[in-house]
Amino acid sequence: MVNMDLLQGLDEDEATRVLELGKRMTVESGGVLFRLGDRADSLYLVARGRIRLTLPIEVRGRSENVLVEEEGSGHTVGWSALTPPYRFTLTASAPFETEVVAIEREALAAYFAAHPQTGQAVSLNLAGVIGRRLQVIQAMWVREVQRMVELRCA
Amino acid sequence: MEMLLMGACLSMFGLAITCLAFGAATRREEDQSGHKAAPAVERETLKPAVMPRFFVEPPVVLPLAARSRVPIEALLLQIESHVRLEQAAAESFLECPNASLLHSRTISPLVN
Numbered sequence: 001m002v003n004m005d006l007l008q009g010l011d012e013d014e015a016t017r018v019l020e021l022g023k024r025m026t027v028e029s030g031g032v033l034f035r036l037g038d039r040a041d042s043l044y045l046v047a048r049g050r051i052r053l054t055l056p057i058e059v060r061g062r063s064e065n066v067l068v069e070e071e072g073s074g075h076t077v078g079w080s081a082l083t084p085p086y087r088f089t090l091t092a093s094a095p096f097e098t099e100v101v102a103i104e105r106e107a108l109a110a111y112f113a114a115h116p117q118t119g120q121a122v123s124l125n126l127a128g129v130i131g132r133r134l135q136v137i138q139a140m141w142v143r144e145v146q147r148m149v150e151l152r153c154a
Numbered sequence: 155m156e157m158l159l160m161g162a163c164l165s166m167f168g169l170a171i172t173c174l175a176f177g178a179a180t181r182r183e184e185d186q187s188g189h190k191a192a193p194a195v196e197r198e199t200l201k202p203a204v205m206p207r208f209f210v211e212p213p214v215v216l217p218l219a220a221r222s223r224v225p226i227e228a229l230l231l232q233i234e235s236h237v238r239l240e241q242a243a244a245e246s247f248l249e250c251p252n253a254s255l256l257h258s259r260t261i262s263p264l265v266n
Contacts, residue, residue, distance in 0.1 A: 059226060060226060060229075062226070067233070067237045069237075070241075132248070135244075136241060137244075139244035140240045140241065142256060143244070146257050
């Protein structure tokens with residue numbers, strides 16, 4: 001559990017206390033953890049399995065949920081719960097049985113207020129997670145733009 | 155006087171011949187233009203197709219996946235595979251950021 005990206009740098013006791021704020025949930029194979037546009041009150045740490053993050057794309061006139069990102073165990077999904085307007089911007093589902101720890105925003109905020117050092121460490125980890133995703137998506141976007149330019153200039 | 159009349163008659167005769175010749179020549183041109191009216195129209199209709207078209211976008215070359223009517227499930231799998239490959243390429247770029255890694259070629263069938 002200490003290998004979770006959000007808990008990096010915390011000692012085992014601290015990490016356990018943070019995890020105890022959450023609730024373990026099992027998402028059945030094919031089940032949906034949250035949907036695009038839902039209220040985001042909890043963030044999720046993937047303890048076991050895999051979570052697919054998808055967005056709807058029109059394919060031949062049909063709206064299809066297309067994979068945008070995939071996260072395995074140790075990774076965090078649903079950080080929309082920590083940033084206004086607290087709405088999920090993707091749909092998360094499990095391709096097979098997956099276990100997550102759901103931590104509510106309010107519980108996390110209250111714990112961080114009482115334990116500012118832990119709060120700072122987790123917040124920095126979260127900034128790292130968000131920053132990394134932003135960089136990956138940015139690079140993917142630039143690659144698509146490059147292809148579009150090559151196609152138009154061909 | 156006789157000479158003058160003779161000259162006038164010859165002039166009139168010459169003028170008449172000139173008019174006839176002019177008339178005949180003109181009629182032949184009209185006839186020719188009448189016969190070739192249809193090909194002229196054809197040429198006119200063909201012209202725009204072969205004329206160079208400036209300020210017109212080049213034809214869009216669709217990727218293979220878009221061109222062929224592959225089943226939607228197969229297309230979705232291709233998209234998924236494309237996203238995974240692109241994510242891996244983006245992560246390689248972040249490990250060692252440089253322009254050649256950023257624009258490395260993909261083997262994704264969606265864009266090849």
